[in-house]
Amino acid sequence: MANIEIDAPGTSQLFIGNEAIARGALEAGIGFAAAYPGTPSSEILGSLSIIAKKMGIYAEWSVNEMVAMEAAAGASYAGIRALAPMKQNGVNVVSDFLSNLVMTGIGKAGLVLVSCDDPSAISSSNEQDTRPVAKWLDIPLAEPGDFQEAKDMTKWLFDLAEELGTICMLRSVTRIAHARGNVKLGELPTKQHKARFEQTHDLKNVMPTTLIPVPSPFRHFLLHMKLDKARAKFESSPFNRYVGPDKPELLIITSGSCWLYSQDAIDVLKLRNRVGILKLGTLWPLPEKFVMQHLNKADKVLFIEEIDPFIERGIMELAGNLPSDAVRPIFYGKRSGHINAFGELNPDLVIKAVSNILEIEYQARDAEYNNKAETTVKSSVPERTMTFCAGCPHRATFWSIKNALKLDGRDGFVTGDIGCYSMAIGPAGFFQVRTMHCMGGGAGVANGLGKLGQFGFDQPVIAVVGDSTFYHASIPALINGIYNRSKFILVILDNSATAMTGFQPHPGTGITAMGEPTPVVSMEALCRALGAQVEVCDPFDIKTSTDTLLKMMADDGGAKVVIMRRSCELVRAKKDKAPYKVRVDANKCIGESCGCDRLCTRIFLCPGLVWDRKAGKSMIDDVVCSGCGVCADICPQGAIVTEAA
């Protein structure tokens, strides 16, 4: 990670977008940052947590986004500028608090929510545009078009939030969050933070001493006044600008990373003198006058934005207010089908839309490009599916789950959610996971299924959650299952890390974001206190794990808990050497013969095992093998041998 705390105003640093946002927050003088890890947002809090002590600020991994946002609001109420970064799903988790927060207003210190959206859902369960949230909750919203803006906008939003007395939102996307660019640094503040919850009357926020959303209609009215003020400020914001000829044939209206794609597209098409770009940085409320000023520049307007037609609809609404005799441009975009309302955009897609509208012959890609690329890649890259790492405890857990469900024979199944273990929807987890939604969603779904006995439902239901997910969103579902005696087994895949997002610590790890030791919140003690029957298994002990699951499935009664506890292999490998040296005894390996049929390389599919086609035997890939030794227990012929490493 880059040194985001470097005190060198005026110099340029190479930052990923997330580091630029974190730097912007530092320059804004934040004292508090709280987040729950979520790609592509994690590096914002990640980079702040590393330098927090040095910079005299506080940073935490909160148990979930809701708590992070609430904690950040608390800091704002006590006069400390606070940042709450999250991925798009986090905004949903936070939305109930936000809908009240906008009514009460923030404290004296600025409060900024950063939402990193993930178009194409590259690292997400869902694809979602969070900009509409700002609209329906009346939150001033800005979106950076490059890395410099990512820093500058963040800093500016703190000032704006304080001026308006309301939370402000920065929307970023994966290609800003994780791409890298030059950022010219500003000054770092030297002011000491002093926190105090002032209980005196303050006219600016009307009733800040009682931070309550009532009377709501009145506060809602005040909020709209704040938005009007924001709109007025946005009219002259340097984050909105027009680039291009005075009278372009086509006007592109864009924001965010699409600003970069749009520039690339018209450069490739050599259309700088025919196409203009209206780049917007302040998206809600829209700077109406500024937009209308430019709207009549061209007869044709093309909206380029990810993911929803947010600007497109907003501006079409404005156009609806034009006098009846006004000349309206033709609008192109998602509504016209020129731009997708799903997935990431890229310069090729923009080129395609622009050349189509302007009737220019241009093939962004050779028609055969995809085939050629596929052929080239296939010849040089080994065939691999998405899978768990070699030595991953989840593979062993799902092996036991699969066998237990098959042995039980009642067509049981697994409900899951988002995490490394989501890969169990495919061959990595033997296709065991049948439902996958938000954090903790599987545990909730299991609650309903587990109550269907009266309708003849007798299939065992296993809900899987990660350890971090358990703390984040599964505890209410477990309480519900115990309270309402819903018949399901909650399997907590405790690998002692928030592995999928980069091994961030959580309440079960005994360490904080700032590296401080802290008491472990024991999940078994918690579950037992809730009244659940709890078993703790080592997933590498396949027999005990399978037997435990079978026994629990056969038992009547409400929700039960199995904690499958084994450290993430990547975490373990950083600390210890491999436990075993694993090899295949070629004399014992029977390969495809009856009695095996390549169980290890056809079904178990650990990437540390490879099939030697010529020899007709399995073998260990020493480079990939982590030495966990689980495959030795899987091999029906005892041909996989473990020796102390």
Next chain:
Amino acid sequence: MTTKTRGCNELVSEVIETGLCTLCGACTGSCPYLAYYKGRIARLDNCSRTEEAQCYDYCPRTYTDLNAVSQKIFGTQYTASEIGEVKDVVMVRATEPIVKDHAQYGGAVTALLSQALSDSMIDGAVLTKTLDDESPSAFLAHNIDEVLQCAGSSYMACPVLSSYNQIPKDSKDRLAIVGTPCQVLSMAKMKAIPPGNRVNVENVKLVIGLFCTWALSPDKFHQFLKENCDLPKVKKFDIPPPPANKFDVYTSDGKTSFPLEQIRKFTMPACAFCLDMTSEFADISVGSVEGAEGWNTVIVRTDAGAQLLEQANKIGKLEVRKLPEANLQHLKEAALLKKKRALKEITKKSGSSVNLIYLGLPSELAKLLLD
């Protein structure tokens, strides 16, 4: 009935899903894809093999050429006679008190195994052991004490052959196997075409077959026992000869009798399709003797069986008597009745008098039995 591809999928679709599976255990133990659990064979994953699949080849309910099997075991054609190939039929009882104490009837199986072990004919025996919770489990016994632990009948189907299949490939131990007719048939199929990747079938020196009219489904019957008996106190089960028509459970508190009809509800449906009452492909078959409590009927079928019985008799481990002619006739009648009933059930299931599902039975014999 032959199929072109014969593997796990076909075993599942032709035997397990059609209710023909007897839970003999022949497909489990050496296969990572099929496993026995609580009265079922579960398929854990898909095996891609479509030929030389031992699960299919050794299943007693996949196509079985009875003539070929008979030729392999006895060197003779299969004749569909009532009680199969016979060298001698006698009645027998053990003499040693400890064997008698443990015996279901005459203790013949235990005495024969005891003789085989002490004679060094075998090093171990694959048996069924009734566990403390009264559920049956396959067990590999290596001495007389372990054999004694397995004495008595649970009346429940038990995947004994699973335990045989688990024996390490390179084991040189000579073995005896005690099984029901379906298990004995599976062993005979293994002898006919020796399996690869399993222990050498030539190591099996002795197959003791049990008389069997039907077996109880282990999960359903066990559930019934759990609900109706104090399991830790159960000592023995018995079906006294007709006309008693009951099922006796002996406990440390005494005897509880259930109407036989109540128990027959738990019969394995697959048993209806079995023609063999007396384990016709065994070296020696053992059952009860009607009207002679404390005795076994023993059918000697092979030289190995004959020599073992002779030795045991000579040493004095067994007392051998001639089986009264009336008993023999009765046994034959019962065995023939089972054949006729089974064939009727098979043709009913297949919907055709010429489709005998798994039975490779010469058509003239089938016709004879169906008449």
